[in-house]
Amino acid sequence: MVPPEYYLLLSSGLFCIGLFGILTRRNALYFLMSVELMLNAANINLVAFSFYWGNLTGQTFALFAIALAAAEVAVGIGIILALYRNFGDVDVMQAATMRW
Amino acid sequence: MTDDGPDSSSRKPGLAAIALFGVLAAVVLGSASGFSDPATGFPAGESIIHNIGYALFDIDLGEIPSEGFLAAFLIIAIALDVALDSAVYLAKQEDEGTIVSALTDGGQDIVDGDVAATDETDETNRGGDR
Numbered sequence: 001m002v003p004p005e006y007y008l009l010l011s012s013g014l015f016c017i018g019l020f021g022i023l024t025r026r027n028a029l030y031f032l033m034s035v036e037l038m039l040n041a042a043n044i045n046l047v048a049f050s051f052y053w054g055n056l057t058g059q060t061f062a063l064f065a066i067a068l069a070a071a072e073v074a075v076g077i078g079i080i081l082a083l084y085r086n087f088g089d090v091d092v093m094q095a096a097t098m099r100w
Numbered sequence: 101m102t103d104d105g106p107d108s109s110s111r112k113p114g115l116a117a118i119a120l121f122g123v124l125a126a127v128v129l130g131s132a133s134g135f136s137d138p139a140t141g142f143p144a145g146e147s148i149i150h151n152i153g154y155a156l157f158d159i160d161l162g163e164i165p166s167e168g169f170l171a172a173f174l175i176i177a178i179a180l181d182v183a184l185d186s187a188v189y190l191a192k193q194e195d196e197g198t199i200v201s202a203l204t205d206g207g208q209d210i211v212d213g214d215v216a217a218t219d220e221t222d223e224t225n226r227g228g229d230r
Contacts, residue, residue: 057167074187
């Protein structure tokens with residue numbers, strides 16, 4: 001089996017790529033993709049340690065995280081549509097007020 | 101569309117992410133000796149998919165240790181339903197908070213309760229949900 005520290009390195013790399021995307025991008029779609037990367041980094045940890053300890057709880061939890069990610073993307077794309085409709089752009093910096 | 105091209109000033113916050121990776125890598129590699137035990141793994145010949153199904157529905161038939169997730173399964177199902185409905189609501193909502201698209205017939209606007217006459221010469225009126 002691949003040692004767990006390699007999974008941890010992979011997951012931290014993926015998480016930091018997602019964080020990099022969130023900190024540097026202004027396009028809301030890139031934002032959404034970056035959040036997905038961060039969620040999948042957590043899933044890698046869950047599945048790796050599920051195998052390491054021989055317990056299925058981690059894998060089941062990863063399934064729930066995937067389902068929640070799907071829900072988050074559905075709402076996120078709806079918000080991006082509303083953003084585009086109201087501001088004519090998907091730049092997150094333009095939506096600086098809470099005014100509808 | 102958003103100008104998302106390379107810009108050195110907008111990339112500076114990204115250095116925090118790179119620094120965080122450095123810290124995480126140092127911590128992980130520094131504590132690698134803590135994982136000296138071989139992985140327990142799953143029993144050979146046991147179906148992981150079946151056991152995940154048993155765990156999701158809280159059935160005590162699996163050979164691989166796990167917990168019951170029936171309540172979480174139902175809560176996630178409701179959360180997905182809410183997300184689907186809210187996504188449709190957000191996508192459909194138009195002027196003044198009223199849902200107009202769902203009330204059209206083939207993309208034709210409703211005027212005073214009747215379907216508006218279709219202007220075939222109008223290039224912007226291409227039908228469908230706009």
